[in-house]
Amino acid sequence: MQQQISVITLGIADLSRSRRFYADGFGWKPVFENEEIIFYQMNGFVLGTWLTRALEADMQRTGLAAPAAFALAHNVAARDDVQATLDHLSRFGGRLLRAADAPPHGGLRGYVTDPDDHAWEIAWNPAWSISPEGLVTFGI
Amino acid sequence: MQQQISVITLGIADLSRSRRFYADGFGWKPVFENEEIIFYQMNGFVLGTWLTRALEADMQRTGLAAPAAFALAHNVAARDDVQATLDHLSRFGGRLLRAADAPPHGGLRGYVTDPDDHAWEIAWNPAWSISPEGLVTFGI
Numbered sequence: 001m002q003q004q005i006s007v008i009t010l011g012i013a014d015l016s017r018s019r020r021f022y023a024d025g026f027g028w029k030p031v032f033e034n035e036e037i038i039f040y041q042m043n044g045f046v047l048g049t050w051l052t053r054a055l056e057a058d059m060q061r062t063g064l065a066a067p068a069a070f071a072l073a074h075n076v077a078a079r080d081d082v083q084a085t086l087d088h089l090s091r092f093g094g095r096l097l098r099a100a101d102a103p104p105h106g107g108l109r110g111y112v113t114d115p116d117d118h119a120w121e122i123a124w125n126p127a128w129s130i131s132p133e134g135l136v137t138f139g140i
Numbered sequence: 141m142q143q144q145i146s147v148i149t150l151g152i153a154d155l156s157r158s159r160r161f162y163a164d165g166f167g168w169k170p171v172f173e174n175e176e177i178i179f180y181q182m183n184g185f186v187l188g189t190w191l192t193r194a195l196e197a198d199m200q201r202t203g204l205a206a207p208a209a210f211a212l213a214h215n216v217a218a219r220d221d222v223q224a225t226l227d228h229l230s231r232f233g234g235r236l237l238r239a240a241d242a243p244p245h246g247g248l249r250g251y252v253t254d255p256d257d258h259a260w261e262i263a264w265n266p267a268w269s270i271s272p273e274g275l276v277t278f279g280i
Contacts (some may be wrong), residue, residue, distance in 0.1 A: 001168070001216075001225070002274050003168045003169065003182055003183070003274060004182065004183045004274035004276065005148070005182055005183065005185075005212055005213065006263065006265075006268065006270070006276040007211075007212070007213035007215075007263075007276075008145070008148060008211075008213075009210060009211045009213065010185055010208065010209070010210050011208075011218075011230070013222075016151075026143075027141050028141070028143045029143065029231035030280065033216065039278055041277065042143055042144065042185075043143070043144045043145065043184040043185060044184025044185065044274065044275040045145075045182075045183060045276045046276060046278050048270060050211045050268050055209065056263075058251075059211060059238060059240060059251050059261075060237060060238045061207055061237055061253070063207065064207055065209075067205065067206065068206065068210065069151025069152075069196075069198060069204035069205075069208065069256070070146075070205060070208065070210065070258065071195065072147070072148055072151060073145065073147035074144060074145060075144065076141075080149070085141070095192055096271060097200060097201055098198075098200045100156065101147070103190060109273050110254075111198075116209070118209075118210065119199055121149075121198075123146065123147075123278050126177035126200075128186075130146070133150050134143060136144065136145075136146040136147075136184060136185045136186060137181065138172065138179055138181050139179075
């Protein structure tokens with residue numbers, strides 16, 4: 001099968017609270033929004049933020065819990081951008097989980113949650129390339 | 141900030157059990173693997189499957205719970221591929237959550253979990269374009 005993920009959907013409780021984090025904090029532009037979902041066109045796939053009750057109904061599964069065993073990452077271009085981005089997102093409804101420090105594999109990273117407790121790693125990792133269009137390639 | 145997600149990291153309990161679902165079930169080729177993590181180069185970003193205890197240590201957060209309020213999606217090229225893919229993944233450690241049927245917005249979709257209870261939507265959505273390289277573009 002094609003090595004492809006089309007959508008990441010995050011369950012959220014409040015559309016405007018989440019929008020503030022993603023659209024105002026990250027500064028990302030929605031490609032579609034209605035009263036229950038906002039889509040963002042990302043680097044080769046789509047990010048959706050959808051009311052959790054609607055996601056539950058679509059998945060036919062209830063009792064979705066947090067914090068969850070997953071994280072999303074956003075890579076930044078410079079070492080100094082890591083803590084600055086964590087601080088910035090904390091002013092838009094984020095909550096700092098881990099301040100920027102160096103992981104064993106090199107670079108620099110920290111973690112912040114979005115307003116729905118989804119974890120975001122903000123990382124500077126010079127071994128990974130990022131194209132001007134935002135396409136990210138693994139490297140060591 | 142660049143509209144970019146660099147990594148999706150899924151917490152997993154058992155590396156070989158998870159590898160069977162992703163590498164054998166989906167047929168995706170790892171770009172890197174060691175005793176605690178496997179990375180897959182995806183369409184413009186990287187998928188990581190990492191032992192949950194290591195992810196918890198990295199995030200400095202414990203008590204990660206499931207099922208979680210998020211879903212990943214993989215889009216297929218043809219309507220008939222949806223149920224076939226759900227059935228296929230169920231033979232590699234997946235568990236069917238919702239059989240293929242038509243959502244209100246059109247197309248066809250169903251859900252299957254990976255062995256660590258992460259939800260995957262398998263969808264056919266002709267309004268969204270997918271390039272030969274797997275780059276997915278939102279459409280209505």
